[in-house]
Amino acid sequence: MSKKPVRVAVTGAAGQIGYALLFRIASGEMLGKDQPVILQLLEIPDEKAQNALKGVIMELEDCAFPLLAGVEAHSDPMTAFKDTDYALLVGSRPRGPGMERAELLAVNGAIFTTQGKALNAVASRNVKVLVVGNPANTNAYIAMKSAPDLPAKNFTAMLRLDHNRAASQLAAKTGKAVASIEKLAVWGNHSPTMYADYRNATIDGASVKDLINDETWNRETFLPTVGKRGAAIIAARGLSSAASAANAAIDHMRDWALGTNGKWVTMGIPSNGEYGIPKEVMFGYPVTCEGGEYKIVQGIEIDAFSQECINKTLKELTDEQDGVKHLL
Numbered sequence: 091m092s093k094k095p096v097r098v099a100v101t102g103a104a105g106q107i108g109y110a111l112l113f114r115i116a117s118g119e120m121l122g123k124d125q126p127v128i129l130q131l132l133e134i135p136d137e138k139a140q141n142a143l144k145g146v147i148m149e150l151e152d153c154a155f156p157l158l159a160g161v162e163a164h165s166d167p168m169t170a171f172k173d174t175d176y177a178l179l180v181g182s183r184p185r186g187p188g189m190e191r192a193e194l195l196a197v198n199g200a201i202f203t204t205q206g207k208a209l210n211a212v213a214s215r216n217v218k219v220l221v222v223g224n225p226a227n228t229n230a231y232i233a234m235k236s237a238p239d240l241p242a243k244n245f246t247a248m249l250r251l252d253h254n255r256a257a258s259q260l261a262a263k264t265g266k267a268v269a270s271i272e273k274l275a276v277w278g279n280h281s282p283t284m285y286a287d288y289r290n291a292t293i294d295g296a297s298v299k300d301l302i303n304d305e306t307w308n309r310e311t312f313l314p315t316v317g318k319r320g321a322a323i324i325a326a327r328g329l330s331s332a333a334s335a336a337n338a339a340i341d342h343m344r345d346w347a348l349g350t351n352g353k354w355v356t357m358g359i360p361s362n363g364e365y366g367i368p369k370e371v372m373f374g375y376p377v378t379c380e381g382g383e384y385k386i387v388q389g390i391e392i393d394a395f396s397q398e399c400i401n402k403t404l405k406e407l408t409d410e411q412d413g414v415k416h417l418l
């Protein structure tokens with residue numbers, strides 16, 4: 091018997107990430123090739139944006155996806171999020187050249203108060219929320235704090251693009267297949283302060299740290315390359331990453347919903363005090379997923395350099411949190 095359709099809300103659906111994301115969700119790449127979906131798409135109540143959304147919906151229809159059980163266009167989060175099982179909060183302004191993501195808080199932060207409240211009021215009580223819009227960690231924190239009737243653990247931020255970027259850099263450095271990399275972690279904020287940590291990573295069982303054996307490369311090339319990759323893409327494309335961001339969103343939700351078979355992935359999640367991070371800070375952690383739940387990888391040794399990196403990214407996040415108190 092075929093499965094009951096699930097409801098997937100996507101905001102910013104007519105934007106560039108939306109365009110790279112929706113067709114893959116509708117084709118079953120996110121929730122499985124046997125899971126029908128109803129797309130509940132949100133755009134701003136502006137004629138141009140709503141027209142663009144209509145065009146995207148026409149294209150979705152023209153794909154005749156067997157798993158697409160319905161598509162709805164919305165301009166109000168209170169209807170877009172009704173009974174939704176999954177919510178991908180993409181809609182918000184991207185940064186331009188020369189900006190840091192934190193500078194977007196002033197223009198984007200309030201979106202997540204409104205949308206958190208709407209999720210609180212009308213979404214499924216088990217909704218899984220992924221915040222993509224930047225600055226993703228603090229926007230996810232705002233949404234979580236604006237939805238007190240939903241479990242805090244249901245709110246997550248996207249660090250998966252950083253995880254995938256780090257894996258790809260390590261594959262290139264070692265000349266090994268990216269799929270063979272295990273036990274990689276990215277700690278903290280989706281910003282240049284993030285700490286991509288390959289101390290425990292393995293390739294076909296061998297230590298990546300031993301294979302590379304170059305701490306200067308780690309500190310002076312790898313960490314800045316991964317941390318500043320978003321800016322490098324903006325400089326090259328004139329626009330922020332879209333296809334790779336959509337791909338990371340698919341990876342994040344698929345792994346959360348369907349499990350990782352013990353493999354470590356990175357998710358931005360509200361801390362419960364793990365690794366000394368204060369409760370509720372939306373922090374990038376290595377996790378494994380099973381049965382629709384994520385679990386932080388425990389027992390990782392934090393050496394002095396790692397602690398220094400974690401402290402730096404934590405400080406940035408707590409400063410961002412302090413700066414949005416007026417929105418909560």
Ligand SMILES: NC(=O)c1ccc[n+]([C@@H]2O[C@H](COP(=O)([O-])OP(=O)(O)OC[C@H]3O[C@@H](n4cnc5c(N)ncnc54)[C@H](O)[C@@H]3O)[C@@H](O)[C@H]2O)c1
Binds near residue numbers: 102181183226251330
């Ligand atoms: N976390 C990550 O790894 C990551 C990666 C890439 C991009 N991003 C961020 O994702 C966001 C979207 O990027 P994009 O390239 O798709 O931008 P875009 O400008 O192409 O599209 C954004 C869309 O969101 C819509 N929108 C704005 N406010 C909205 C609201 N309140 N409700 C619903 N829709 C709204 C806009 O009308 C627009 O169509 C940006 O903030 C960007 O910085 C995050």
Ligand SMILES: O=C(O)C[C@H](O)C(=O)O
Binds near residue numbers: 191323
């Ligand atoms: O860097 C940006 O502003 C977009 C995105 O967060 C990215 O990492 O590519």
